[in-house]
Amino acid sequence: MRLMPIVAIAISLSCRAVATGSSDSTSAASSTNSRDDKTGLLVAGDSLRFVQHDENLPAGFPLGVKPIVVTNPYEGDKKAIASGGQLFIAYNCLDCHGAEGSGAMGPSFQDGRWHFGGSPGAVFESIYQGRPDGMPAWGGRISNDQIWMLTAYVRSLASKDLSTENFTGKTVERTGH
């Protein structure tokens, strides 16, 4: 990814609808994970990729009021995800979040954990309005369309189960000190 030439991106202010009243199209799929034959890693796409963290949703609605569900017009769109990957480099996201979202100054996207919510709407919001630890607010500086592409891209990166680090038998034993 790092070798991709920077694409020139015109800042367009075209907006797509960011909120719809439609039913939840972003909810977690089944919790069944499978393992990739080659890498042995958990294949995301279900629970890993779609961690929602509902506890991050704001409170305040009376019982019975259905919350507005935000959908990403580019969710799962391979072409848009590729464009999002180019934007990720062009807007210097990579230098904070690491190559393919591996984590650097800013948090990792590969671990499937979302500090401010992992739904498309929550990720859009993180990019649009920024976050207190230093994530800049991009809303109004780049188009909402581009933010949706970035949203689709970063959500596609959650692919690794890194929960356990087991050192037994995997590291060189050493003596001394």
Add this chain to the structure above:
Amino acid sequence: MTTVRQNARQSLVALASLAFSVTVACTGAAKSGTADSASDSVPRATSTAAVGTASVSGARIAVAHAGPAGEWQMPAGDYASSRYSELSSITPQNVGNLRVAWAFSTGVLRGHEGQPLVIGNTMYVVTPYPNVSYAIDLATSGQPLKWKFRPDNAQQAIGRACCDVVNRGAAYADGKIFYNLLDGHTIAVDAATGNQVWRTRMGDLSRGETITMAPIVVKGKVIVGSSGGEMGVRGWIAALDAATGKEVWRAYNIGPDQDVKVGPKYKPFYTHDRGTNLGVTSWPGDTWKTGGGAVWGWISYDPALNLIYHGTSNPGPWNENQRAGDNKWTAAILARDADTGELVWAFQVTPHDMWDYDAVNENILVDLAIKGQTRKALVHFDRNGFAYTIDRATGEVILAEPFVPMNWSTGIDLSTGRPNVVESKKTAQDKNVKDICPSLEGGKNQQPAAFSPQTGLFYVPTNNLFMDFQALRVTYIAGTPFIGGNAPEKGGPGGYRGEFIAWDATTGKKIWGIKEPYPVWGGALATAGGVVFYGTLDGWFKAADARSGKVLWQFKVGSGVVGNPVTYTGPDGKQYVAIYAGIGGDMGLLIAGDVAANLPYDVRERGTTLPDISRWTSWGGYLFVFSL
């Protein structure tokens, strides 16, 4: 006359009275391929040291100390940045009896670079972001707090700091503690009450300016500088009135002569450094406006010459293609008038840097006997792998020799001070240049060295890493990283990643070395007892014989050490040694997996540069204090 020093020598050189350990001189790409091919293996922790004794002649500069010998009033202990203490109770004979006296949790888990201060019977500690400060009562059993100060410090600063949210310490003067906040403020706190006396906004966070360095106080002025070399800042150094916090002067390191404070006092040693507006003309177009040259390292002061000395960071972006020219004054050492900030001399250590070789490392001021002459010297161990012995009055390079394995340069041309660069190690846009050493972490980074006038030797914590370097085109967007490069690192030749060495700056030779499995990212302390101290990234705090380099004592502290030891006399008259434990900084944050990620719940893959580090240590934030 052109004298080109070659580093091709194999330094298995035995000199008459000195026993040398083997320097693994990395003399080119041919060797690099064989170095540490098993990048996922960690070398055995064989701390090997040469046996033998050594000393050369050298003296600390006059009026180098501030306060009594038993106190530690400024970051490096003195203006000369020597990190030497006259305390001598702890000796090679008794250091084996060193025990933990007490410990303190700072309440913060980020990289604990820097060091505490001790004034009277009080110790002062500044934490990484949010930069809380504590006054600890040393005279009462249990070391209760006298006060705790929690500054207003913008949370946005976390995402503007390239290399962890570190703070390298405070300085004391006139009853006040001075330090910098990550969000770009300099503050003064009443040492007795913990009340904020003044607070001055110095950096612009929206342009990526943070502050991590430790100030020094010179003649009633607090000297501070900016961080942000990876964010496209235009670096500056400034002086504030210690009494009021009012800015007295500010000098940029890039830009027109007026901004850089180039005037009648400016007399560089080398002819190519003479001229008008070099801080503009050595850059294409307006690129100087986002060219880096920050001041995030250490500052020294020579009272006799009334000069302050500071380094400047890498040019921005890393991609050299976007900034043809020398890029003055990035990656340089500058000498400025302490009263006005006027530039007196400048020496560009790495002109047109293309490897991220900042020159911010400390400048240690000593008077050295070189070739029968006493020279007013400045000794500087640069990221680029050369140790420079410089005339601090004029900026003349007296000698420059590699102190770590290196292959990007064949030596320094002493007629110009410029490095002879190996063509195959030049980085370029869209090219992947392999196996460059030192890596961008440098032969040494922020971890400060120490000097002992007893032995005349410098004690230097070093790194031994390689990198591949891909330079890439990048667009400047204010407040985001302006880097344009990708540089994965791996262990250097010889199967070790760091070494604690003793260095003779009169000859440019290594006297002994203690090899470490990881880069030695903590600083050094030299003492009149003949013992030197340092900590390791995997959490060992060690004492070694200053003459032989033999490790005499070690203790596994609670987290990796990236801080600098200090020593002081306690209220009971005993000698104490204090060190922070808390892995982090660039070394922890960026290449140690999630051992030091910014958020505790961030989960990352193990880094390949420091394989295994997460097995040996994890986050921490402690102060450990030892005594006999």
